[in-house]
Amino acid sequence: MADQVATTPAFLKWFKTKKGAAMIEQVWAENPIFRQILGICSALAVTNLLRNTLIMCVALIFVNVCANMIISAIREFTPRRTRMITQVLIIATFVIIVDLMIKAFAYEASKQMGAYVGLIITNCIIMGRAEAFASKNTVSMTFWDALGSGLGYSVVLIAVALIREPLGFGTLFGYRILPETPIFQWQLMVLPPGAFICLGLLVWIGRSLIPEKEEAAAP
């Protein structure tokens, strides 16, 4: 733990508390996306519009935090054999709640996001944190870990959206920021290939910035 805190950039040194370290570890050094890019699956679909991306990020952080806190709270009572199905059930419950809320409060967005909100259930990040952290740590530690991993995930999604929406539609959050010329109506960015390529490029940039030390430490 001390090693990883030491390698974080200087301006983040004030996050030296155990909780802060746990959270920041998730966001930067151990950023699940930069390291593994596993959970990015489903959410890439909504990154062609910033508004939908933000809703997805909030939904994901909400589910990640709530579900993992509950999983952590009942970890002493959960039978070993049913651990996975219990985690899935709890996560699915919160996803349903979040889906109902989005349908009620952000109707337009919910139509565009379609089934992708439901797919938060199979999001590898949430399941990963549940298995690796929540089932072994206290509720308060889990809160920071979940918040951190959710934010780390959101950072990447928002980064992709910040490229895709302006280039694909010429707007940002629905507001026109670029002239309506063909350059800024780049279909490729609106469609799936654009998402993949943007993500690949962002990974390239991200990994170029992370110091070599952590590259060596990674499995």
Add this chain to the structure above:
Amino acid sequence: MVPEAAAGAAPLIIFIAAIFTNNILLSNFLGMCSFLAISKQIKASVGLGLAVTFVLATTSAINWVIYNLLLVPLGVEYLQFIAFIIVIAAFVQFVEIVIERFSPALYFALGIFLPLITVNCAILGVSLFMVIRNYSFARAVAYGVGSGIGWTLAIVAIAGIRHKLRFSNVPKPLEGIGITMILAGLMAFAFMGFAGMVDIK
């Protein structure tokens, strides 16, 4: 003058579309988790793909039945997420047991990935899409099988390219996940060329 049922395309069209034009991985972003981990070995990719196709075909069928004959009549459609994921988890467990019994070699190769099939977004995604698009039973199964084959096609193709890339000079930060993403993007781009191949009339 009898108007015919206003439904979507025939099952065969949906089947073909699911493989090429609406590929569950390249058009819908689903199923990347397990794919990213395994797509370096072609043989394992094919094996995983077949397992996924089998699971997809059966779970679409089972979930269709559960949704239309159980959840809807009871008015509890919102429980679909839980019902579907439980069906998938149970069925994958069953598949794991069967593979272990009949092909220990395959079981050895797939190892950790079998549990990953459960959280494979593609499997849940197919069931969810089938509900949203209101498919009939035949179309749902066609979509399930087609998606499985499409997914397999995508991961085998990318595995093949990654295999070829192993002697190329990929920049260090781009190695692994980065270049795979770009590959997926280019392949998704290529698959878009299939649009219009299938005539939904």
Add this chain to the structure above:
Amino acid sequence: MKERLYVVGFMIVLGLVAAIVLTAANALFKPLYEANKEREAKGNVLIALGIEGWDKTRVKTATMETIKTAFDEHIEEVTVEITLGDGAGATTKPVTFYKGFSAKPHTDETFIGYAFLITGAGFWDRISGYLAVDPAVEKVIGITFYEDNETPGLGHKINEPEWQRLWLGRSIFKLGTDKPWIGIVPPGTALKSNEVHAISGATETSGALQKFANSQLAEFVIAVRKHTGKSPSE
């Protein structure tokens, strides 16, 4: 044995708690969702019939009450049971359509036209909208879409007013026949009186739209004739 019991008990309790929480959440949020859907449907009927300048932005910003009042003032909802097929294979089906009036009272003078729902599977996902025809049930007087996930720049262009304008005044019957059919034909071809040009590049969306829109158009024609008691030639 005790362990097994505990496991089963645990799962049952977990399941029950989840079920209770979800039922509560559903009861809490579903009404808002339904209200959203109703708002959208009613707003779009107003748009399709071209009532008092209602358009997309206005529907978006208006409150539920405003839309409801406008709807109650101008629209009448009619549901008719129609029979499809003959003899033994006949089935009945309720068809709903809307009559639009420019003002109260709802008379022949203030009658603007009919509107009905057109919805079906598009290329990517469901497409939904309303088609409006004139009181004589001969021509299109309006069309609008409120739900689609088609390719932006291609199929999604069905939402553009420029394209929707192509529909105005088109006949809903094949020339000289009694068959309701609006054709969506490739751009550049000569247009018959019941045809519109497709969006260039959006073959799949156009084909799908043509299929379900005409199916629902046919049902509407049967329903409205039954409702008004008029036979085809009148």
